[in-house]
Amino acid sequence: xxxxxxxxxxxxxxxxxxxxxxxxxxxxxxxxxxxxxxxxxxxxxxxxxxxxxxxxxxxxxxxxxxxxxxxxxxxxxxxxxxxxxxxxxxxxxxxxxxxxxxxxxxxxxxxxxxxxxxxxxxxxxxxxxxxxxxxxxxxxxxxxxxxxxxxxxxxxxxxxxxxxxxxxxxxxxxxxxxxxxxxxxxxxxxxxxxxxxxxxxxxxxxxxxxxxxxxxxxxxxxxxxxxxxxxxxxxxxxxxxxxxxxxxxxxxxxxxxxxxxxxxxxxxxxxxxxxxxxxxxxxxxxxxxxxxxxxxxxxxxxxxxxxxxxxxxxxxxxxxxxxxxxxxxxxxxxxxxxxxxxxxxxxxxxxxxxxxxxxxxxxxxxxxxxxxxxxxxxxxxxxxxxxxxxxxxxxxxxx
Numbered sequence: 001x002x003x004x005x006x007x008x009x010x011x012x013x014x015x016x017x018x019x020x021x022x023x024x025x026x027x028x029x030x031x032x033x034x035x036x037x038x039x040x041x042x043x044x045x046x047x048x049x050x051x052x053x054x055x056x057x058x059x060x061x062x063x064x065x066x067x068x069x070x071x072x073x074x075x076x077x078x079x080x081x082x083x084x085x086x087x088x089x090x091x092x093x094x095x096x097x098x099x100x101x102x103x104x105x106x107x108x109x110x111x112x113x114x115x116x117x118x119x120x121x122x123x124x125x126x127x128x129x130x131x132x133x134x135x136x137x138x139x140x141x142x143x144x145x146x147x148x149x150x151x152x153x154x155x156x157x158x159x160x161x162x163x164x165x166x167x168x169x170x171x172x173x174x175x176x177x178x179x180x181x182x183x184x185x186x187x188x189x190x191x192x193x194x195x196x197x198x199x200x201x202x203x204x205x206x207x208x209x210x211x212x213x214x215x216x217x218x219x220x221x222x223x224x225x226x227x228x229x230x231x232x233x234x235x236x237x238x239x240x241x242x243x244x245x246x247x248x249x250x251x252x253x254x255x256x257x258x259x260x261x262x263x264x265x266x267x268x269x270x271x272x273x274x275x276x277x278x279x280x281x282x283x284x285x286x287x288x289x290x291x292x293x294x295x296x297x298x299x300x301x302x303x304x305x306x307x308x309x310x311x312x313x314x315x316x317x318x319x320x321x322x323x324x325x326x327x328x329x330x331x332x333x334x335x336x337x338x339x340x341x342x343x344x345x346x347x348x349x350x351x352x353x354x355x356x357x358x359x360x361x362x363x364x365x366x367x368x369x370x371x372x373x374x375x376x377x378x379x380x381x382x383x384x385x386x387x388x389x390x391x392x393x394x395x396x397x398x399x
Contacts, residue, residue: 001291001331004028004153004324008142010130010165011158012036014109015296015313017117019156021060022321024120031152032122033144035129035159039114044106045185045273046221047304048073052390053311054099056318057113059394061120063099065112070104071216076200083257086204089384101307101388103198103213103221109310130164135290155292156320158313161279163298169289178231179278179303181209184245185223186273188266193220193259205256208249212263222263223304224249231277242269278303282347287340288332295320300343306350308387312343315392322398334398346387 007023009016012034020030049066057063078086118124129145133155140155157165161176195201195214202211212222226249246264253260281301287294296313319338323331 001329002138002153003328004331006152007031007154007156008033008140008150008152009156009158010142011160011163011296011298012039012114012124012126013158013160014113014310015158015298015317016156017113017122018057018060018062018314018317019158019295019320020122021062021117021120022317023156023324024122025060026321026325028154028321028324030122030156031150032117032124033128033130033142033150034124034126035145037127039110039126044110045187045223046103046105047109047310048101048103048307049109050101050308050311051099051388053308053314054102055391056311056314058099059318059392060116060314062113062116065116066102066104066109067099069108069112070102072100072198073103073213074100074199076202079201079203079258081204081206081256103200103215130159133165133168133292135292137290140291153291154324157292157294157298158296159298161281161297161301163294165292166284166294166298169292169294170286173284173286174281176279176281176301179280180227180229181278182226182228182232182237182275183223183278183304184226184273184275185221186242186267187271188220188222188263189218191220191259191263191266201258203253203256203258203260205253205260207252207255210253210256210258210260212259220263220266222260222267224252225278226252226275237275237277240275242272242274245272245275280347280351282351283344287336293320293332293335300340300347302343302347303350306346308346308350312346315339315342315390318392318394319398322392322394326398338398342386342390349383 007028007030009020009030009032012032016032020032023030054063057066076089080086130142131145132143134141139151139153141151142155143149157163159165166173193214197214197216200211200213209225212220214220250261250264280303284299287299295316302309316339320335323335327334
């Protein structure tokens, strides 16, 4: 591949602006093409940005906003439906001078990353839904739904789990897998909790999974994973009101120890994210073809249980730029070689947690009996260190 001077980045969420900033850092003029007609400021609830993700943002000079927007999140306390403490899991393992993992509203993270990219001179084009792309050899030609087209040296698919770029790279690519869970969340105020601000509490309930974290200002941020074997159509979920979901969730958690019901009772319907099916992409055979490549959830969508979706996408952006800078012949192959083992290891670990959220009566007995032992063995162990203390040395060669 000859030297890349221009790039089209498809997708303006978190991964897209991060990729554009990383490409700009090596002298590539990148344009972010977003299907939405405007910004996505109000999309999503909250997420964990790992210490490794913040470290990668720092490489891009874009960590100040996310650090200011969120609050430190060092660990998770896991409980059973009876209230029994199952153990504590660390979700931060930064180098001595590095940041601690943070919980941040997705809209705040989006605004911070988008704003920093714009300040660095990244060009955004909204209302550009990609429908087709053609690798012409010397360049790639992208066609959009509005009839316009654009040409660049590289096309980066940062367009999420339902990626169009992924299908263009490989029409036989596997579709995202339904994770047998519905995901929703919200915010509650005026609830008195015996909890340390910033640390999560997660409950393996009898009928569903519930997690919450107390923010420093006293607001409770919560989420729920509701098991469902068959994947519901969008037309089935969209008419269900927030009031109806709150009623159903209170029923699901009524027999569990802990504050789930009190938190739900203190939640306004206006502060509830509507339910959506959880989709995963555990293994994608081909990440690239010619002058097209996918990153983030378009290449490897982990379960939210990993707490790594956004962080891995930002790492991808940094590594992609390093490979384009340092590997003259097959930079995209080198990028996949560097990234695949790490992301698939994290995806597999998260999948095991995900299956526990939908456990039946026998599975709950196993969780209560063996999870404390597993957590004790894993506490501060190699898996946590490898995930959260991961550092990409920008000054080192990717070759």
